[in-house]
Amino acid sequence: AQTVTQSQPEMSVQEAETVTLSCTYDTSESDYYLFWYKQPPSRQMILVIRQEAYKQQNATENRFSVNFQKAAKSFSLKISDSQLGDAAMYFCAYRTTLGWKLTFGTGTRLTIIP
Amino acid sequence: AAGVIQSPRHLIKEKRETATLKCYPIPRHDTVYWYQQGPGQDPQFLISFYEKMQSDKGSIPDRFSAQQFSDYHSELNMSSLELGDSALYFCASSLGLRGTDTQYFGPGTRLTVL
Numbered sequence: 001a002q003t004v005t006q007s008q009p010e011m012s013v014q015e016a017e018t019v020t021l022s023c024t025y026d027t028s029e030s031d032y033y034l035f036w037y038k039q040p041p042s043r044q045m046i047l048v049i050r051q052e053a054y055k056q057q058n059a060t061e062n063r064f065s066v067n068f069q070k071a072a073k074s075f076s077l078k079i080s081d082s083q084l085g086d087a088a089m090y091f092c093a094y095r096t097t098l099g100w101k102l103t104f105g106t107g108t109r110l111t112i113i114p
Numbered sequence: 115a116a117g118v119i120q121s122p123r124h125l126i127k128e129k130r131e132t133a134t135l136k137c138y139p140i141p142r143h144d145t146v147y148w149y150q151q152g153p154g155q156d157p158q159f160l161i162s163f164y165e166k167m168q169s170d171k172g173s174i175p176d177r178f179s180a181q182q183f184s185d186y187h188s189e190l191n192m193s194s195l196e197l198g199d200s201a202l203y204f205c206a207s208s209l210g211l212r213g214t215d216t217q218y219f220g221p222g223t224r225l226t227v228l
Contacts, residue, residue, distance in 0.1 A: 035216070037219075042221075043202055043221075043222055043224075044219065044221050044222070045157070045204060045206075045219035045222075046219075047216060047218065047219075050216055091156055091157075099170065100145070100147065100162045100164070100169050100170035101147070101159035101162065101170055101172055102147075102149075102157070102159065102206075102217060103159070104156035104157050104158075105156060106155075106156050107156055
């Protein structure tokens with residue numbers, strides 16, 4: 001079974017600084033998808049970024065980028081120029097290309113310090 | 115852009131009662147997913163439907179049932195409610211065979227069982 005591990009229950013960063021959230025996963029599959037979702041206090045689940053395992057290039061969405069290390073099964077999220085609105089719980093998620101469900105990590109609560 | 119709609123947003127029930135949660139996917143999306151998120155937990159996959167057929171099943175109790183209708187909306191029926199069923203229930207939708215596209219989440223239904 002696939003598992004997703006987020007070893008940082010909480011992180012904090014000064015506003016305008018850069019922070020990196022860690023995620024590792026365990027799978028025997030060679031092709032899959034990885035995601036970062038953000039859950040602010042409203043509890044809405046918002047897609048931040050997506051990475052296909054067959055793509056070597058790291059995904060980027062504005063201030064959000066990932067460092068995807070397939071051999072190490074690592075998928076970290078870097079947030080640049082942190083803003084107060086980035087404060088949220090961040091979940092790393094995995095899905096196989098042949099499957100339907102998302103498997104989530106336990107989340108990292110990010111606090112932005114003004 | 116249109117998003118996933120869930121109703122009701124909040125629901126309070128007594129133990130042993132029945133509840134029905136509804137989900138309206140993003141227009142043209144043909145796949146819906148249900149997730150349960152307990153307090154302080156990550157979302158757990160319950161069940162999914164592709165083109166009105168069950169496509170995958172997770173840790174969904176036998177007391178729960180779900181279906182997808184001809185207009186692609188879905189309903190999650192929960193019977194003999196227990197205190198432990200209190201949670202945030204998300205519906206997500208995607209487009210494509212094998213759910214190859216990204217899952218977009220609705221705002222969730224908060225169920226409280228007293």
